[in-house]
Amino acid sequence: MKHEEWKKISRIMSKRSLWMVHFCTGCGAMEMPPVMTSRYDMERFGIFAMATPRQADVFLVTGYLAVKTLKRVVQVYEQMRDPKYVIGFGSCTINGGMYWDSYNTIKDLSKYIPVDVYIAGCMPRPEAIIDSFLKLMDMIDKGEAIGWQKYRKYYDQYKRNQKMAFEYRLDEVKPIKEDDKNES
Amino acid sequence: MVMEIVDILEKILILAGMVTLGFAIGMLFNGIARKVSARIQNRVGPPVYQGFIDVFKLFGKKTNISHGWIFDLAALFSVSGIALAFLFLPVAGYSMLSTDGDLFLILYLLAIPALGFALGAGASGNPNAAVGVMRALMSMLAYELPLVMVMVAMMVYYNTTSLANIVAAQANMQWAFFIPIFFIGALVADMALQGMLMEKPFDIPIAPHEIATGPMVEFGGKHLGALMLYKMMGTVVETTLFVDLFLGGGVVLSVAQYGWLAYLVNFAVWFVLILIVFLIAVMIDNVLPRFRIEQALKFYWKYDALIAIFILIWIFAGVKI
């Protein structure tokens, strides 16, 4: 079989079997039980909540992230095996939402880990969650969900941003590009 | 000389085919179990072929890290061990690698993959996995006692240690299940089967709410795929063992009389029987909580084993009289 065809089958399989990390990072976790249970039943699409990050493919970051949680989120994300996908759930992951002036929550998730799909709203309805999963499946099918590759490629930048948030200070704001220029 | 080589090749081909069939049935059973659970829980559930997709996807995942070569080998060890166990079982009256003393051999072969699994989990160094392995070994100790006693009773009754002979003795629908004493024995063994299949109330080793899936905590990607294959094949092997012991291996037609048609019908019956046995386990799984490990030990050794001893005494007495 050709390599390309093989890849295509592999993508079809992985889109039909998205295992999710069972990590309630914020209040969005409240709408996850209805989505997982009888009313909306995510398992129809092969989506299943997994207990540990090693077994999972999708990381649903449910809602706002306190900096203390961000540390765990990054750890969990790094423990997941490639290919892995991130869904940012709710307004809080997009721009801070309700907590735009809170000193302890991050405002834009994509600065710290790559996000494939965002869901808007506070809270997003279960239909929106399922829709986002379908969108993600579509992206996997087309080979567009490449957040995990981005994380490898721009690892220094993500790490720099994470460090700034973890330490609550902007000591080395210099973009990495300029550093390179200075050295050369 | 040529004929011999052809014979061996044919044998290998059949064995490979059987193993593949076993894995396929295991994957199908995984999907069926999830579908049935979903229906009990008022849900639609995944498609029945979900098991295939999951395993395929897991093998397509990249391996970022490893916990050492024991960890890598353990999963392989489990899968090959369980496949070997499957080959030593008579399936629908058709024995592949059966020999005379194979009932004990099968018990050992069933323990080997579990040990491999435990080894891998231990190598991962996660405390949850360590607790899970302890629990897995303890529950193995627990359910094997009543199971072995019932098996010994059967060996004495049928005067053989070979599973193939036990199956043969139950031909013409003279299943052990219909003998009152072994009907009780079947119930005892079914409880042990519940523990072997790691279904509730005996899913203590993987209890997600307590130890986050226990031994499987650090497994992911290809390792988890292999483990899932092991577990799926495990359901087939364990239910087949039960069917062989009590339901005559699903043999309804004699091969000598009907030829290839008998094979076909027997395989169909065997499939239906292991499915029924498995579904009973799944349904019990869905309505019961899990025991604590010492409660499981108590259950197996106090109630299950006591009935098994009663069966043993009955059989020995019957033989003497």
Added chain:
Amino acid sequence: MKAKELFPDAQELRKGRVRIELDKEQITDALKKLKENGYTHFVMLSCVDWIKEGKFELVYHMWSYEYKEHVMLSVKINRDGEDVVSNRELFPQIETYEREIHEMFGVNFVGNPRLGEFILEGWPHMPPMRKDFDTEKFVKDLYYKIPEVNEE
């Protein structure tokens, strides 16, 4: 005995709500006295920052299931690092509230061994619940200035 009888200068805010102002030294005795007299449910310990006066007000809330009365014992201390005696032996949950107030306001409770990081982790700045900590400015200076990941 009701709080009014124990503390004559108690001020009744409305039915079932009594506020008593105390000095720092009296607080342990007052808590003990109330506990012995039926005020068995320790509700919470909160802290109010009165920045204009330069004071922190510690409010010990207690409730009596017997009299259906809620008592607020309030103690004012200086904002600039005045120590308070820990009362964690009286009610175990006071320990947790003291940990929180130590972290959020910077009040030091003498005799509480578990003070330290509780809710925040690695917080290098001024305790955030103080009035002079401007959360909006902090957010604009930190989170909004963290650069986007540059994809090229």
Added chain:
Amino acid sequence: MMKEYELFIGPNHPGVTGNMSYHLWAEGDKITRAETRVGYLHRGFEKLMEKRIWMQNVPLVCRICVPEPDVNEAAYSMAVEDLMGWEIPERAKYIRTIILEMARLSAHLLAVGGVAAALGIYTAAQWGIGDRDYLLDIFEQITGARVYHIYIWPGGVRWDLPKNAKELILKVLDYLEKRMPLYDDLIMHNKVFLRRSVGVGIVPKDKAIEWGVTGPNLRAAGYQLDFRRLEPYAAYDKIDFEVPYYPKLGDYEVLSDGSDIYTRTAIRMLEMQQSIRIIRQALKDMPEGDVLVKENKANKWFGWKVPAGYAYSRVESSKGEFGYFVVSDGGKKPVRVHVRGPSYTHGINVMETIARGMNIADFSPTAISLDVCPPDIER
């Protein structure tokens, strides 16, 4: 021979409710020490509230307790009304009662299902959450949102109930009443469940009040104490209902000395029946009239000034006492809002103390049966 090892339950673990973690030290199966780690959900609510006007805080407070947001709105509104000296219209009181009891029902369904799931009956959790969704549908009809309703406001409720609300609610109540026996069969009469829950996770009875245990957990320890009775708010003083407590478990057998997982679950099941009864009565007795005080209607968008003072209001939530301590200096914004969440004591002191000597297998069911909900710990 036994070596002590560390075990982390959470934050990424199926055995915790929400985002919190327990750090356990264990020998074999016995826990020797436990520490609760919180702060993963800290958003600095109390700081944010000081920056917003009184009315703007209503959308914030409901986010403090996610499974049951209405108690926060009610408690905050009551504190503000107390300072303002408002007496809310009679109809609004009844509507609040209905909303609060519906919230209690939905939270209890989640909690009972959660306890069952922690012990392994996932079917119960699936059923419970599925049935809870019908309640959320009614919330959506009344308030426009499934989870965060922002319906109870200082001065009453946001708007009147829709015309068909009564039929809708009664229909769901009938359905739930029909489902209750199924839950009894699946959970409360399940022999294995009894094995796992009777006499497990005991909060010492004599210490319960001193430790600040409230709500169903306190009643399971044998005290008939309920703030709906002790300090009636909304329309609870006009409604006839029972407060189930330990030796009086109604249809359920008394199997233990109380204060264990089984009794707490039984109390929750009984409270659900009472909630259904309360909603029925409130729907029947509800008078016609306004639902919001006039003062609020006049200038709610510009913000009003609240007289200086201290106020503490409390609501009996499904988890225990929810209290709001509000301080005003006469301005447009509060000086301090401090929230007393029931999980603060249940999750930290109580769990840390009773975990000692407990089996690892019983830890997470105990935490879930105490209904520990992290967002109200760290806010």
